[in-house]
Amino acid sequence: MSADPLWSWNLVGDVRQMWSYPFMVNAFRAGAIVAVVSAAVGWFVVLRRQTFAAHTVSAVAFPGAAGAVLLGVGAVSGYFTLCVTAALVIAALRGTGDREESALTGTVQAFLLACGYLFTALYKGLLEGPQTILFGTFLGITTTQVTVLLGVGIAVLAVLALIGRPLLFASVDPRVAAARGVPVRALSVVFLVLLGAATAEASQITGTLLVFALMVIPAATAQTLTARPAASLLLAVALALAATWAGLIAAYCSPYPLGFFVTSFAFTGYVLALGVRVLRTAVPGRPVGEVAS
Amino acid sequence: MTALSQPFFQHALLAGTLIAAACGMVGYFLVLRAQVFTADALSHVAFTGAMAALAIGYDLRLGLFAATIAIALLFGALGRRARPDDVVIGSVFSWVLGLGAFFVTLYTTSRSTADGTAGVSVLFGSVFGMSAGHAATAALLAGGVCVLMLIAARPLLFATVDEAVAAARGVPVRLLGYGFLAVAGASAAEATQAVGSLLLLGLLAAPAGAAIRLTDRPYRALALSVGLAVTEVWTGLFTSYAVPKMPPSFAIMATATAVYAATFLIRRPVPRTS
Numbered sequence: 001m002s003a004d005p006l007w008s009w010n011l012v013g014d015v016r017q018m019w020s021y022p023f024m025v026n027a028f029r030a031g032a033i034v035a036v037v038s039a040a041v042g043w044f045v046v047l048r049r050q051t052f053a054a055h056t057v058s059a060v061a062f063p064g065a066a067g068a069v070l071l072g073v074g075a076v077s078g079y080f081t082l083c084v085t086a087a088l089v090i091a092a093l094r095g096t097g098d099r100e101e102s103a104l105t106g107t108v109q110a111f112l113l114a115c116g117y118l119f120t121a122l123y124k125g126l127l128e129g130p131q132t133i134l135f136g137t138f139l140g141i142t143t144t145q146v147t148v149l150l151g152v153g154i155a156v157l158a159v160l161a162l163i164g165r166p167l168l169f170a171s172v173d174p175r176v177a178a179a180r181g182v183p184v185r186a187l188s189v190v191f192l193v194l195l196g197a198a199t200a201e202a203s204q205i206t207g208t209l210l211v212f213a214l215m216v217i218p219a220a221t222a223q224t225l226t227a228r229p230a231a232s233l234l235l236a237v238a239l240a241l242a243a244t245w246a247g248l249i250a251a252y253c254s255p256y257p258l259g260f261f262v263t264s265f266a267f268t269g270y271v272l273a274l275g276v277r278v279l280r281t282a283v284p285g286r287p288v289g290e291v292a293s
Numbered sequence: 294m295t296a297l298s299q300p301f302f303q304h305a306l307l308a309g310t311l312i313a314a315a316c317g318m319v320g321y322f323l324v325l326r327a328q329v330f331t332a333d334a335l336s337h338v339a340f341t342g343a344m345a346a347l348a349i350g351y352d353l354r355l356g357l358f359a360a361t362i363a364i365a366l367l368f369g370a371l372g373r374r375a376r377p378d379d380v381v382i383g384s385v386f387s388w389v390l391g392l393g394a395f396f397v398t399l400y401t402t403s404r405s406t407a408d409g410t411a412g413v414s415v416l417f418g419s420v421f422g423m424s425a426g427h428a429a430t431a432a433l434l435a436g437g438v439c440v441l442m443l444i445a446a447r448p449l450l451f452a453t454v455d456e457a458v459a460a461a462r463g464v465p466v467r468l469l470g471y472g473f474l475a476v477a478g479a480s481a482a483e484a485t486q487a488v489g490s491l492l493l494l495g496l497l498a499a500p501a502g503a504a505i506r507l508t509d510r511p512y513r514a515l516a517l518s519v520g521l522a523v524t525e526v527w528t529g530l531f532t533s534y535a536v537p538k539m540p541p542s543f544a545i546m547a548t549a550t551a552v553y554a555a556t557f558l559i560r561r562p563v564p565r566t567s
Contacts, residue, residue, distance in 0.1 A: 051383040052330040059491075102329035103502030107553050109333070110495025114546035117417045117492070121540050210394070213387035220380045256398050263391025270384050 018252055026141040027205075030149055031244040034202045035214060037153040039240035040160055041198040042215030043233050044191060046223055048171045051216055052102060053090050056109040057196050058211040060086040061203035063116030070119045076148065079200040086112065087196030091189040141205065152201045156194055167191060168229060210259040214240055217266040224273040239269055296534045304428035305420045305541070309526045311435035312480075312487045313496065317522030318442040319480040320501035321515050322473060326453050330379055331368055331474070332497045334386035335481040338364045340490040341393035342482070343415040348400040353415070354430070357482035364389065365478030369471045418489030418542045420530070427486070435483050441476055449473060450511050487526070488542040499549035500525060506556040525549045 018024050045054045061079050068078025086108065093104050160167075170177040170184045178184045202211040222236035247262035296302045323332050342360020343353045364385070371381045414422070423431070442449075452459040452466045460466045484493035504518035529545030536544075 046380050049379055051379045052333065055330075055333060055383065100502065100506070102327050103324045103498045103505070103553075106329045106333060106494045106498030107502060107550055110492050110498065111546050111550040113491045114495065114543045117489075117540060118543040121543070122538065207394075210387065210391060212383065213391060216380065216383040216387060220384050255402060257394045260391045260395035260398075263388045267384065267388035267391075 018249070022143075023139055023141065024248075024252060026143060026146050027139075027248055028245065029146050030141050030205050031248050032241060033146070033149045033153045034205050035240040035244040036237050037156050037198050038202045038211065038214040039218045039237040040157060040233065041195055042240075043219040043222070043236045044160075044167060044171060045195065045215055046219040047168075048191075050195075051212075052105055053087075053192065054195060054199070054215055055212045056090065056105050057083055057086050057192070058199040058203060058208055058215070059109050060112040060116075061200055061208035061211070063112045063119060064200070065203075065208070066116045066119035066123070070123045076145075076204065079203055080197065082112070083196040083200035083203075084193055085196075087192040088189075091192040145204070149201055149204070152197060156198050156201070159190070159194055163187060163190060207259055210263060213259070213263040213266060214244065217263070217270050218243065221266070221270045221273040224270070224277050239266065243269065296531060300425070301421050301423070302530070302534060304423045304425055305530055306527070308423055308428040308431040308435070309420055309487055309530055310523055311432040311439070312483050313500075313522040313526040314519050315435040315438040315442070315480045316484050316493070316496045317500050317504075317519035318439060318446075318515060319477050320497035320522070321504060321518040322442075322449060322453060323477060323497055324501040324505055325450075326473075328477075329494070329498050330382060331365070332477060332481060333494050334368070334382045335361050335365055335478055336485070336490045336493045337386050337390050337393070338478075339481050339485040339493070340415055341389050341396060343485065343490070344393050344396035344400060348396045354427075354482070354486070357485055358479060360389075361478035361482045362475050363478075365474040365481075366471060369474045414489070415485065416489050416491045417540065418485065418487055418492065420487045420541050421533075423486070431483060431486050434479065438476055438480050438483065441472075445469065445472065445476075446512075446515065454511075488545055492542050492546050495546045495549050496522060496526075499546075499553045503553045503556045506553075507559070521552060522549075525552060 019028075042054070045051060060082050064078040064080075064082030065075040066078075067082070068075045089108060090105060093101065166177070166182045167187050170182050170187050174184050199211050199215075202214060218239035219236040221239055222232040225235060226232045243262050243266040246265050247258055250261040251258040320332070323329050339357050339361050342356040344356075345360065346353050346356025367385070368382055371385070372378050448459070448464050449469050451462075452464050452469050456466055480497075481493055484496050488496055500521035501518045503521055504514045507517060508514045525548045526545055528548045530541055532548070533539050533541035533544040
């Protein structure tokens, strides 16, 4: 990093100095959007135990970006095309049984990542190497990108709000939901597409490998702490936001990458939450808020 | 064949064959136990392990094996009956991946002799870059994995298909679960050297998935999975030799995916209910 920011005890001054760089302001804005959207979508991912699908969809953002660069179109369109396509493929192949589904998902992921490798190998030259796409950077976010992120984020959250109630029902008890006339399969497809859009959005900031962290860890932490849907959803969003912003500050003050700090903060929260749950179950005399299932 | 007279190709073929055999075997059980996500997690752990070893200055392979086996056992300990839970795996491995990003930075900034492509070759493999010594070690270790799997195949199959009955019949289900995870970790570390940490999942999942689609008989499927994996690696290596623009890991993955996709065109002999 060019400037050498020193963190003094004058916190207000520090924040003011940090935000005097336009790129940092954009990073904070983009980080907030990404954190809120990922945590909201991720909450359902964790509830539906679709972590493998989520990870696959997020991993394929890499070939999307690499392919787009090779073809000379913007990386953003590559992210969206491939993430949503992968989500649709996984949705189409669902319901073939547990074993086959996981083998299929794994093959789809490995093949698309291999394509990404082929694209970077063919391109060589100006691409800064796959590591930027994989691990992300927050230094070059433009105001236009923030606007795009905001638009996609609002769209994803709006659809999620629209289908939230039936999706919750279908996730908790698919059979009863189907019997009550909830379109379980259609919901699952819509949800996977939302997942694709959200990952495509997030992977531009955190890198394709670490989107998954923002989706799964805050949601897992929140669902460990409370069983009430609304409370844990809000908690997940708050945790993701806190981890992202804290990570940005830490990455600003040190030479180490953003992804490392965001995942470390989020994971610390998760470990603490697990500790709290162990303590709660160890202390008798108080009913524990476990999920009734 | 001129390819076979090249030493680098011979090393790749030797290591690739045994690694493929090990992956075919381990992959079959991974798919059967519906633990492919564990393999996915381990493949990313392998990256962090390798980068950590490079950053500290040890041999890359030491980091690979230490990280994958340790984390595989951790996953087992965190799950019930040595069967890890998906959300726990996801949380742990995304943090491990964050650590990997940290070690990459540490490695590229702190060591003046750092080789900037080391990270990429761990991620995507460099099977044609193996020296004779590396290939021999990799082949020996992969052979060891194969032997272990063959010894454990029968009880492991029993424990996989019907855990409760196996436990009642005195099969050490937990021990087998842990042992299998450790072997899966070792084979992930092995496969990283051939196709890279990001792509090894395909080598574990695709041949096994295809074999399970083609036959319902366990031992036949196990043999088929090994056979397919080895053939796919060979095809990939020769294709990549013929078309130098195509990286070997891509050629292997493309063959494996094509074979798996082809099994969907064949109708299954006996439609299973459930």
